[in-house]
Amino acid sequence: MSVSIDTPQRRIACIVPTYNGRDDLARLLDSLDKQSTKFDLYVVDSSSVDGTFELALRRVTNVITIPSREFNHGGTRQMMVNQNPGYEFYVFLTQDAYLEDSRAIERLIVPFVDEQVGAVCGRQLPHIDASPLAQHARFFNYPTNSKIKSLDDVAELGLKTPFVSNSFTAYRGSALQEVGGFPKHVILSEDMFVAAKMLLNGWKIAYSGNARCRHSHNYTIKEEFCRYFDQGVFHGREAWISEHFGGAGGEGLRYVRSELKFLGISRLHLWPSAILRNACKLLAFKLGQKEQHMSIGLKKKLGMYKGYWNSSYAEKH
Numbered sequence: 001m002s003v004s005i006d007t008p009q010r011r012i013a014c015i016v017p018t019y020n021g022r023d024d025l026a027r028l029l030d031s032l033d034k035q036s037t038k039f040d041l042y043v044v045d046s047s048s049v050d051g052t053f054e055l056a057l058r059r060v061t062n063v064i065t066i067p068s069r070e071f072n073h074g075g076t077r078q079m080m081v082n083q084n085p086g087y088e089f090y091v092f093l094t095q096d097a098y099l100e101d102s103r104a105i106e107r108l109i110v111p112f113v114d115e116q117v118g119a120v121c122g123r124q125l126p127h128i129d130a131s132p133l134a135q136h137a138r139f140f141n142y143p144t145n146s147k148i149k150s151l152d153d154v155a156e157l158g159l160k161t162p163f164v165s166n167s168f169t170a171y172r173g174s175a176l177q178e179v180g181g182f183p184k185h186v187i188l189s190e191d192m193f194v195a196a197k198m199l200l201n202g203w204k205i206a207y208s209g210n211a212r213c214r215h216s217h218n219y220t221i222k223e224e225f226c227r228y229f230d231q232g233v234f235h236g237r238e239a240w241i242s243e244h245f246g247g248a249g250g251e252g253l254r255y256v257r258s259e260l261k262f263l264g265i266s267r268l269h270l271w272p273s274a275i276l277r278n279a280c281k282l283l284a285f286k287l288g289q290k291e292q293h294m295s296i297g298l299k300k301k302l303g304m305y306k307g308y309w310n311s312s313y314a315e316k317h
Contacts, residue, residue: 012039012109012170013087015080019046019068021095022055029059031099037106039091044080046071052095069307074182074190077166081181087173092166092191097215099168100125104211108170111148111206118175118203119195121164122211130216133274136262138216140255146209151199158246162196164205168213175203185313187305189234196241221277226304228281232288233303252282 014032018025025043032041043056046068056063062084066076081090089109099105104122111120126138141163149161169191176182179197182190195205219227235242242248256278263270284302291299296314300306308314 010089010109011087012037012089012091012105013081013084014039014041014091014093014105015077015084016041016043016093016095017046017071017076018043018048018052018056018095019071020048020050020052022048022050022052024096024098025052025055028093028095028098029055031104034102035099035105036103037109039105040084040087042080042084044076046076069310071307072184072311072313073166073188073305074186074193075184077190078182078184081173081176085173089170090173090176091170092168093213094167094215096217097124097167097213100212100214104168104213105170107211108168108208110211111146111208112170112172114148114204114206116150116202116204117148117172117206118179118198118201119164119169119171120206120208120211122168122170122213123207123209124165124167124215125212126216127214129218131218132263132267132270133259133277134216134218136259139262140258142209144209146207148204148206149199150204154245159242159248159251161245162192162199162205162241164191164195164207166191167215168211172203175201178203186238187230187233187303187308189231189238192241193238196245200244221280223304224277225280225284226302228284229288229291229299229302230304230308232285233291233299234288235285236289236291248285252278 041060042062043060045053045056045065047065053065077092091105108120108122111117123142124138126135149157154161175198179194179201183193186193199205259274260271263274287302296309300309
């Protein structure tokens, strides 16, 4: 899929990294086919073995493959930007997301009418089969109301100020270039890293509540533990983010209260699981922040993105 661009000043690139997600990619491509806005689609596949790459070749004009060991959350995305320069906006999606309606990308781009907006994060709705806990995670982090955030909002929003997600976020090309693009050295959260840099450079970050995709995870407790360990690694190494925007502690407590309220008395039987999961997430996050005292082997066992520890970027920068 490659759509010609008729309006040079609004050239849009849509970039999707893939790996062993054939059915998910098919669903995403179906939603992209229906979009009202014109864009060029690029897929970068990390040597899938389940037919994902072959599906992309059949349905997308611009497809490349890289060795799976070379995938890097920030580096791979920036490689695609570098190889495809000149776009005004870069939209990033993950293979396990899909767009809720035909105007999703159109609406995602609208906040860029404000020339100070450097990035726009879309709203994520839970997948149809999402568990109650996965549903709450999306409703908590992705409200209905749109908002444009700047450094002036840090006192109120704290760490939510630079919050964006590359499962469905667009970046102004010039702003992305100004802050040095996506970093190679972070284990994940390359999206928050860039948004924080943009805010500190005077850009605004927008959240579009009416640009909607479906994206959620029914994680096991172990998977959530691994995910939050990696989050702890990120925040431990990028301490400047909490220094400028505050830590995650207050937000975590607010999340727990919101989750129990969301479950309500009618789902009281899920409270023990919710409390246990949140305790495990807190423990994992704290352990991740102390990863410098651990062996590489232990960090591979505790984290989700195990390939990161094989790279030179795993060394403390």
